[in-house]
Structure formats: C-alpha cells, structure tokens
Amino acid sequence: MAGTRDYTYSQVASHNTKDDLFIIINDQVYDVSKFVYEHPGGEEVLADVAGRDATDEFGSVGHSEQAKAILETLMVGKLKKTPQDSKSKQAVQVSYKSSPSTTTSKDSGIGIRMYVMVVLAIAGIFAMRKYMQAQEVK
CATH class of the missing domain: 3.10.120.10 (Cytochrome b5-like heme/steroid binding domain)
Incomplete structure (x- = not known):
C-alpha cells in the first residue's frame, strides 16, 4: 500500500x-x-x-x-x-x-432510461406485429 x-x-x-x-x-x-x-x-x-x-x-x-x-x-x-x-x-x-461547465440532474438518467424503454417497447410491438402477419400468411 x-x-x-x-x-x-x-x-x-x-x-x-x-x-x-x-x-x-x-x-x-x-x-x-x-x-x-x-x-x-x-x-x-x-x-x-x-x-x-x-x-x-x-x-x-x-x-x-x-x-x-x-x-x-x-x-x-x-x-x-x-x-x-x-x-x-x-x-x-x-x-x-458539479463542475461549473456541467450540470447534473438525477432526472436526466431517468429520462434516458424512459426513452430507451419506449424505443424497446415500440421495437417489440413491431416485431410482434411482423410475427403475427407471418403466422396469418401460412
């Protein structure tokens, strides 16, 4: 040490x-x-x-x-x-x-996480819709 x-x-x-x-x-x-x-x-x-x-x-x-x-x-x-x-x-x-040149907000991390969750939810819905359409064609 x-x-x-x-x-x-x-x-x-x-x-x-x-x-x-x-x-x-x-x-x-x-x-x-x-x-x-x-x-x-x-x-x-x-x-x-x-x-x-x-x-x-x-x-x-x-x-x-x-x-x-x-x-x-x-x-x-x-x-x-x-x-x-x-x-x-x-x-x-x-x-x-925080440093004078930057500001931090606990809410900024939450906002980013919410954005990612919404994007993932939309992608999941889109994938599910494509899957359902493929099943109907068969």
Whole structure:
C-alpha cells in the first residue's frame, strides 16, 4: 500500500466535486474522480455518495469481481477515525458540487432510461406485429 495515507471523515468530505471525488468503503478511502464518467451506473450514482461513506450503497448493488478489482486500483488511503467521528459521520451531509461547465440532474438518467424503454417497447410491438402477419400468411 505504498503511497497511501490516512484521511479523516472531514478530509474525505472536502473531496466532493466531479473532478475531485473521494468515497469511503469499508474504512478504505478511494479517489473515484477519474472513474466518474466510466461508472456503468452513471455519474449520478457516485455523485450521491461524494465525500462520504458509501459502504452500504456499494454492498447493496452486488458488484462483480472486476468492479472490485477496479475499485482497489483507486484506493488512496485508509479512514482515520477520531473520537468525534460517531457524531461527524452522521452530521456530514455533503451536497455534490458539479463542475461549473456541467450540470447534473438525477432526472436526466431517468429520462434516458424512459426513452430507451419506449424505443424497446415500440421495437417489440413491431416485431410482434411482423410475427403475427407471418403466422396469418401460412
């Protein structure tokens, strides 16, 4: 673990922008800044946990071994717990700060998903209609 260091909750909380995004998983600190745009679940997923403990969220998704291997390459240190941590961990509510040149909206991901679902539904209806027409010809 050469090159890693200890971080407090407040230090991690200060890394909460798209270009400087740290998260905590199982008391390990990860710099996911370079992975934001590559994350398969979208950047909003990482934005929701920017600068805070994401152990529960990471565990609840059921990440693949490949995802866990990628995560290990992003580790920059360990969480250094202090006596105030039990209070500060709950009190640190960091809002994700998007870069000035971009804006993010949780709704944008939903809009894209809805569009894809509508396109797939139309394609399914079209395929079913063609299938039914082919059955009538026989």
